[in-house]
Amino acid sequence: MANDFKIVIPARYASVRLPGKPLLDIAGKPMIQHVYERALDAGADEVIIATDNAEIYSVAKKIGAAVCMTRADHSSGTERLAEVAETQGWSDDVVIVNVQGDEPMIPPQLITQVANNLSAFPDATCASLMTEFCDRDSLADPNNVKVVVDARGFALYFSRAVIPYQRDTEHRQVVSYFHHIGIYAYRTGLLKAYPQLPVSPLEAIEKLEQLRLLWNGLKLHMAVAQVIPAHGIDTTEDLETIRQLLA
DSSP: OTTSOEEEEEEOSOOSSSTTGGGOEETTEEHHHHHHHHHHTTTOSEEEEEESOHHHHHHHHHTTOEEEEOOSOOSSHHHHHHHHHHHHTOOTTOEEEEOOTTOTTOOHHHHHHHHHHHHHOTTOSEEEEEEEOOSHHHHHOTTSOEEEEOTTSBEEEEESSOSSOOOOSSSOOOOOOEEEEEEEEEEHHHHHHGGGSOOOHHHHHHTOTTHHHHHTTOOEEEEEOSSOOOOOOOSHHHHHHHHHHHO
16 A cells, blocks of 8 residues: 555745745755655655746756646645646546645645555545644644544644633543644545635634645545644755764
8 A cells, every 4th residue: 555645745935934846955955855855755656846936947847756747826835736637647546645835844644644644544635634732832822733533533623712611610621632743645636626615714813725735525534643743844944954963
């Protein structure tokens, strides 16, 4: 089962805080090359970089990657994946893992895990991963997305707020709080349908596109990550931290 999936790496040039992020140098390589090399180690039968930028396309070709030029008007990486799936002619049951182009330290083990997680749950249309929060500051940070799941591990809700909320402060229950990791495995059929799914009010206020799936009655399975991933690169501080780690 470990190689019965594809990997698509969305890589766009536009970024408010770090323009041209996939091309930034880290230890002598562009960021996108680090991501691509880690994706290759995950055991997929195909790895494709998807971009709307000619320079990123050229760099991807230079490092020997398969690359797909996509439209520039996509509102999310999910929509970019949907275009790649259509372009490649993949059947609806093909599993595709979305690996973000700004995570040069993504553990290949997690990519394989999320793909296998989706394959293990035929009634899921999507799968993702989570880790347990270990400190209150991280839990309270709205940039860290929280998730609650049912008895089988299917997502009930995602929020930037702290969920679940403990009402009874006198008799606190021992409960785990889970941090959603933004890595997804999709079935191609869902990706093809995704751009036509209505945007929910919940997605609009939380700014979390995964809520579109729950709003439309689709099932998203969560599993606890086998290893703790490094933080992605969103700021210049993140960039310098990763540069030091990979130097």
